[in-house]
Amino acid sequence: MSLKMEFVFTVLILACLQSFALPDSQGDALIALKTSLNAANDQLVNWNPDQVNPCTWANVRCDANNIVRHVTLLAMGFTGTLSPKVGTLKSLFSLQLPGNHITGEIPKEFGNLISLESLDLTNNNLTGEIPSSLGNLKALQFLTLSQNKLNGTIPESLSSLPKLIILQLDSNDLSGQIPEHLFKISKHNFTGNNLNCGIKASLSCASENGDSGGSNKPNIGVILGIVGGFAVILLLGVVLFILCKGRHKDYKREVFVDVAGEVDRRIAFGQLKRFSWRELQLATDNFSDKNVLGQGGFGKVYKGVLADNTKVAVKRLTDYESPGGDQAFQREVEMISVAVHRNLLRLIGFCTTNRERLLVYPFMQNLSVASCLREVKPGGPILDWPTRKRVALGTARGLEYLHEHCNPKIIHRDVKAANVLLDEDFEAVVGDFGLAKLVDVRKTNVTTQVRGTMGHIAPEYLSTGKSSERTDVFGYGIMLLELVTGQRAIDFSRLEEEDDVLLLDHVKKLEREKKLDAIVDPNLSKNYDIQEVEMMIKVALLCTQSSPEDRPAMSEVVRMLEGEGLAERWEEWQHIEVTRRQEYERLQRRFDWGEDSVYNQDAIELSGGR
Structure with missing residues (x-):
């Protein structure tokens, strides 16, 4: 009997070890890459060797089974070498390392990446020969090794890659004969080397607008170039004439032309096109x-x-x-x-x-949360309460990822119901999260232009122009109130009822009066759980505190929505509110201020300038 128990125990241990082997090997390979690249202290900081699963690391993408599929390290200034241990990532789909200063050779172990579809090592300082083992990558579609210092010949093994559609080897020190089969690849470039493109006139060192390299008929190329140039000039002249003529004769003519300055090329960054x-x-x-x-x-x-x-x-x-x-x-x-x-x-x-x-x-077929809340047609579908709860939690998880798992972190700066989209299953998808970063790429970390929507903008951002992840938390809190009430963040029609223009002030007053049912969107027709409504309102009010330091991080918000830690945080906030209100009342007695003035001061402090 003891032998059987020992056998069962051994099997269980082996099963556990096997379940951990893959994430361990993945993490080990990536940590080895980080080390070999000589990553600085402020680079890849969340690549933690003590963390088994690397799927939460910056610049690493995994599938639903926590298998690493994409590693993208673009223009980060690495000066080290490539680690052979990367070859253990046999499920990797794409490896992107362009625009760095990586030295040394391409490890032959890269030939073990049997699932690899895209390899981009452009614009580095790589030396040595292209390893023939890359011919083992039967799934490879994009191979880009341009602008390096690679030498030797192009290995014949690359000719056996059945799915290769882009091969860029230009601007290296390669020499010798190019395998003829490689000319059949739809997009190839071998220019800027010491290569022999072959004696056939049909063979060209570049598939598109490239230098003909070793072609023995340069005069034909020059003639064709001149003729082509005149043809382009003539075509542009005709197009301009048609446009001008159409404008003068007051009729509109659609002319679709490529725009000058556009680089019409296809670059594979994972799935980016x-x-x-x-x-x-x-x-x-x-x-x-x-x-x-x-x-x-x-x-x-x-x-x-x-x-x-x-x-x-x-x-x-x-x-x-x-x-x-x-x-x-x-x-x-x-x-x-x-x-x-x-x-x-x-x-x-x-x-x-x-x-x-x-x-x-x-395209998101269910459009935005705002449109679903405020463009409800009579008798039409509405966002039911369970869907609104899923939207709240999904949005929180998306923002948590931007704040705490991206390197560098991304601040949205315009969180609102209109920027949360709904997929075909009505799951929340945060949109526009990169735009604030894009349009302010020319600025320093002190923003000179406040971006966002009035009613959603945190008070400190409005007054100083400085944003942080806590400004997103404030916007998220207002979005929760939009979900609960179905109303806009600012609504001047409430003035007709002598109510508050700002949704935040409106909800705070009703919450103090314990009129929760009056807060909830009437379109829900009482089909909601009042305790869940109360929980969501509490989270919203914690997120919209006047001081950014008092607001929870998005990871805390996720936990509170999942039922963890809200009671303690709410009790702490209530104590702060009571103390603050007592101070206001003391000032009221001292200066004989009216209650309405004190309340308005409170609203301005909590909600920002109007």
Whole structure:
């Protein structure tokens, strides 16, 4: 009997060890990469070697089973080398390390990444030969090794990659003959090397607008270039003539042309895509007003349908400037695209021209929480109470991820019901979370222009222009009140009832009078749990305290919504409120102020300038 028990015990131990082996090996491989890259103390700070599961680390994306799928470290200034231990991440889909100063060779162990679809090591200082083991990556679609110091020949093994559609090896020190099969790849570039492109006229060192490298007919290329240049100039002249003629004759003619300054190329950053201007122009019917989904401080959002019938939402940014132009915007977009969470709106792609900055998102068929709350048609569906609870918790989790799991952290600065979207299952998806960061890329950490919506803006942000994650907490608290009441943050119609314009003041007064039923959205028709309503109101009031230091962090908000720690926090806040009100009453007696004046002072302090 004891032998059987020992056997069972051994099996259980082995099972436990096996369940922990994969996350351990993943974390070990990434920590080895961090070490070999010589990451500075302020880089990858949450890559914790004591944490078994790396799926909460910055710049690391996992699937639902906590398997690492994407590692994206863009332009972070690393000066070290690549660790061979990365080769143990056999489930990795993409590895993106462009724009650093990485030295040394590409480890041959990278050939063990059998699930890899995209490898980008562009613009580093890598040396040595391209390892032939990369020919083992049968799932590889994008291989970009441009602008390094790689030497030797191109390994013949790359010819055996069945799914490869982009191969960029330009601007290195490669030499010798290019395997002929590689010319069949739809997008390739071998220019800027000492390579022999072959003797056939049909072979070119670059698939698109590239230098012909070792071609033995340069004169033909020059002639074609000159003829092509004249043709382009002539075409532009015809287009301008048509546009001017149409303007003078008072008729409108649609002309879809690519915009000067646009770099029409496809770059793989995980699933991020670079769209052409014409592509989005066609998708939105030339940005027709009939396709406008909404408009805010960052620009208009248009509904669009791509060529493959995919529905998208295209945000056309306004008030965007950047000293770095296209590259600065692209760098910011890449950083934001790394923020992936089920409660954050996923960025599909972007488009840049000399004058335009556009972001492309999935189309949310149930639109925003605000539209579902305030555009209820008679007899139509409403957001029921269980859905509103899910929205509250999902939004909190999304903001918690931005504040506490992104590196650097992202502050939304315009949290409101209109910026929380609903997917097909009515799950909350926080939108526009990267826009504040994008439009202020040219600024210092002291914001000179307050962005947001009146009624949702925290008082300290309104008065000083300085934002923090606690300004988002304030906006989130107002959004909770929108969910409970169905009302706007500012509503001047309440003046007709001698009530408060600000929703926060309105709810606080009713809460003090214990009139919770009067707070709840009448569209719910009493179909709610009053205790759950009370809990949500308490969380909202804790989030909207006048002092940012007194507000909870979003991780605390998540716990309180899940039923942990709210009672203690509420009791503490009540004590502070009683003390504050007693002080007001003392001042009232001393200066003989009226009750209404004291109340208004309280409202201004809690809600910010009006």
